[in-house]
Amino acid sequence: MVPVTEPDWLDEQEMDTWLQIVRVLTRLPYALDAQLVRDAGLRHFDFQVLTQLSQAPARTLRMHELAAQVSASSSRIAHVVDRLEGHGWVHREPCAEDGRFTNATLTDEGWRKVVETAPGHVATVRRLVIDTMSREELAQVGSIGRRILQALDSPPPDARPTGTRRSR
Amino acid sequence: MVPVTEPDWLDEQEMDTWLQIVRVLTRLPYALDAQLVRDAGLRHFDFQVLTQLSQAPARTLRMHELAAQVSASSSRIAHVVDRLEGHGWVHREPCAEDGRFTNATLTDEGWRKVVETAPGHVATVRRLVIDTMSREELAQVGSIGRRILQALDSPPPDARPTGTRRSR
DNA sequence: CCCAGGTATTTGAAGCGTCAACTGATCGCC
DNA sequence: GGCGATCAGTTGACGCTTCAAATACCTGGG
Numbered sequence: 001m002v003p004v005t006e007p008d009w010l011d012e013q014e015m016d017t018w019l020q021i022v023r024v025l026t027r028l029p030y031a032l033d034a035q036l037v038r039d040a041g042l043r044h045f046d047f048q049v050l051t052q053l054s055q056a057p058a059r060t061l062r063m064h065e066l067a068a069q070v071s072a073s074s075s076r077i078a079h080v081v082d083r084l085e086g087h088g089w090v091h092r093e094p095c096a097e098d099g100r101f102t103n104a105t106l107t108d109e110g111w112r113k114v115v116e117t118a119p120g121h122v123a124t125v126r127r128l129v130i131d132t133m134s135r136e137e138l139a140q141v142g143s144i145g146r147r148i149l150q151a152l153d154s155p156p157p158d159a160r161p162t163g164t165r166r167s168r
Numbered sequence: 169m170v171p172v173t174e175p176d177w178l179d180e181q182e183m184d185t186w187l188q189i190v191r192v193l194t195r196l197p198y199a200l201d202a203q204l205v206r207d208a209g210l211r212h213f214d215f216q217v218l219t220q221l222s223q224a225p226a227r228t229l230r231m232h233e234l235a236a237q238v239s240a241s242s243s244r245i246a247h248v249v250d251r252l253e254g255h256g257w258v259h260r261e262p263c264a265e266d267g268r269f270t271n272a273t274l275t276d277e278g279w280r281k282v283v284e285t286a287p288g289h290v291a292t293v294r295r296l297v298i299d300t301m302s303r304e305e306l307a308q309v310g311s312i313g314r315r316i317l318q319a320l321d322s323p324p325p326d327a328r329p330t331g332t333r334r335s336r
Numbered sequence: 337c338c339c340a341g342g343t344a345t346t347t348g349a350a351g352c353g354t355c356a357a358c359t360g361a362t363c364g365c366c
Numbered sequence: 367g368g369c370g371a372t373c374a375g376t377t378g379a380c381g382c383t384t385c386a387a388a389t390a391c392c393t394g395g396g
Contacts, residue, residue: 008290010294013303014298062344063344063345064345072383075345075383075386076384079346079347082346100343119176126176129189129319130185130186131319132315132316139185140308141312144305147300152296241355242376243356244354250376266362268374270376
């Protein structure tokens with residue numbers, strides 16, 4: 001019987017870095033939400049949705065495109081767009097050419113909301129994140145982020161092609 | 169009237185890095201949860217709670233200490249410990265010396281759960297994060313993480329010392 | 337022309353986190 | 367010694383996310 005998984009533990013430095021990351025993962029989203037809720041009555045996720053629409057041609061995207069751009073499930077997007085539509089910031093309309101699609105469009109009111117909310121949000125992002133780094137660090141973090149996203153996209157080596165589970 | 173807030177926009181590189189960070193912030197927690205739920209029926213946050221207890225003297229912490237160590241509100245901790253207690257992984261007991269405190273203790277069963285869950289989780293953390301970085305990058309990310317946490321702890325310059333609210 | 341299969345989206349229920357209100361217990365001050 | 371202040375913790379309601387199931391529409395094959 002093969003030794004299933006030698007723990008392959010994190011050494012001190014690895015553990016320390018991981019700890020910082022977990023803390024940032026926990027607290028940063030909370031802080032972003034807090035600022036936006038306080039200043040604009042908006043969650044960070046909602047703001048991302050509005051922003052994506054504001055940058056799309058004709059301020060319009062199909063639901064599944066929108067979902068992909070903010071890494072959300074279609075169900076989450078459906079609920080969120082419900083809410084945003086309720087506020088009058090987004091308008092939903094079935095696609096004329098292909099009835100399977102639904103187009104979400106940013107309304108003028110939604111556009112105004114984005115414009116008036118953005119500066120405060122950017123200032124927060126600067127203060128909490130961007131301004132804590134030098135130019136070189138900025139580039140490096142960008143690059144590391146891309147690698148992590150790539151790892152997230154690759155299937156775990158666990159998605160075995162039958163009986164090829166590596167014993168690590 | 170003072171020019172309210174010059175937008176101070178993010179340049180291309182800053183925006184790119186921020187985008188990567190937002191994506192990681194969105195997707196990494198989801199992936200960590202997914203692995204733990206799949207392999208151990210546990211959310212990442214629950215695992216953090218169990219881990220903190222497992223490392224504490226006598227595997228015991230007061231509720232508010234536990235909360236602080238995982239950056240959670242006391243209310244969240246109360247709910248989570250309810251759940252964990254329901255699984256028999258944690259035991260709650262009012263502190264004998266000072267009736268205001270409640271001690272949360274990791275049970276033997278909880279200890280076993282941590283021990284059997286940890287290797288798979290560590291492997292995931294390695295694959296998704298740690299192994300995407302060189303040693304130097306690891307140190308740098310740790311340091312940047314610390315700076316971001318520090319920024320999260322400092323009050324926004326907006327916490328005005330009376331009548332000094334900047335005009336936004 | 338109609339049906340099987342695939343894709344896009346919505347819906348509703350269940351679970352978790354947040355917030356505000358509340359209970360209990362200790363401390364300090366007169 | 368009693369009373370307000372403060373701190374620890376719990377509770378319940380509400381909102382958001384997830385998950386699974388349902389709907390709606392198109393496409394290709396017989």
